[in-house]
Amino acid sequence: MDVLGRYRNLIVLVGVLFAQILGLAVQVKHTTDSESTRLIRIWAVDSVTPLEKVLVWTQTSSRNIWHNYFYLRGVRAENRSLKAQIEQMSLERVRMSQDADQARRLQAILAFKEQFISQTKAAQVIGSSGSELSRSVYIDKGEHDGIKPDMAVITADGIVGKVLRVYGSTSQVLLIDDQTSGVGAILDKTRLQGILRGTSSGEVVLEKVMSDETVPAGEQVLTSGGDGIFPKGLLVGRVMKVASGGELFLNIRVRPAADLSKLEEVLVVTKIDEKQAQPDQGTSVRAIDILAERLPGVPSKTDNADTSAAPSNADSDGKPKPVTPQASATSGGPITAAASTDTKTFPKPTKAPVDPKPQPALQDTPH
């Protein structure tokens, strides 16, 4: 009894450590959370996140008041510049829709299935795990908002991570730079596939690319869709440095496109549609059609009436102007990216191009 009293502190220490090591071993064996560990996590998250939400809300509100009411200097100039950009982009869109149509036709021939992000949910990042060895963040949307584990989390710049755990009104997102994360990735130009992983120091590396391949620095890294979480084709980042790693594989360091250290708002991909590519039925306005409006040709009877409406490419004496190389290259069919890259040569369309097909674009649902 005397010995027990003398070494009481040490015995308790050993007991507490033993219990924790035992608990740890059980958790490592069972990858999913048990009821007791889940309860501890819920208590911890519920006691920390409400205050984080209040702080983030206060911060966002005060910043919005400043930006929306007080700090409006230069808005007119910015508005003009944005309008010019919209005009420019609408022209570019015509060209790109041609490329997309062509791609769809080819995909339909090959019975390809496309993945569309059809629904996203905007969320605010409210907190982190607070540990360098657990690169994860908390967002202010949870089970009540339709968030489920393994949903992809992205920003406008690139992918961020995936939903790991979901609580009532918050969720934990595992970032792509965590060492336990893994994303199927593909290099944009060389089309080499690999697995994107984080490291303990917070770097992101592309693994499983054979050492006899050539990967240039600066090449874009996209999602390959192979992980079943991220749809194919989302931007991951750029190759920063390539070194010969082990015996078989290259050591490719990737700089994530999204700034993972300063995340504020993210989009959770709540719905991904998969459907077979359908070729366009030709209802959209093609860039070549718009270009043809300016080129002299044999006018049809109906065209005679309104030739003056469209801007003319002819001289005042009726002689045709020289056709640009881009135009001559594309006169035989749809414009491709290779054939014409200078969108400034296209005149502004007289009517907005109509494309009845849904585009694989982000649609933010109200939240």
Added chain:
Amino acid sequence: MAITYTSGEQVEVYRFSLPATILIPLTAIFIQAWLPLRFPFFSNFDLPLLVVIGFATARRSPLAGLITGGLIGIFQDALTHQPIGLYGISKTVVGFGASSLGIKLDVENTGARFLLTIFFYVMHEIVYFMIARGLVGLHMAWSWRHELVSGAANALLGVLVYMLLDHVKQRT
């Protein structure tokens, strides 16, 4: 004024009120989770660890130290996606060690606090490293330089934290 006598030296034992015992660790964990989002460099600090050391050295009770350390560590673990127990075990050891050492040493002056924090920070990282690699199978790299620099940075912050704790601790 109650004074405990250990090895012939007079050592004062302090206690903390219940609200302080609950709110200070919670605040530390909250700041640790929130601040790195705004200031990423803050993830190099371990504010809950500094609170564990501060509590343990003031109370000078190994039992209270290990229990406080264990609970704060487990709470911290719960916010990560790693298994619960990594921080729990590390902080249990630190809590026990800091309170045991607090009985034997004068931990009231700034220099001693600074050195003590570096020592316990490195000890914490060693225990964490061993558990994470040996039991959980995480890939981790060890760098003495990084740990010592982080330890010094934490010790600087620790000196400020202990000064704040001095205001809320009460003599038993």
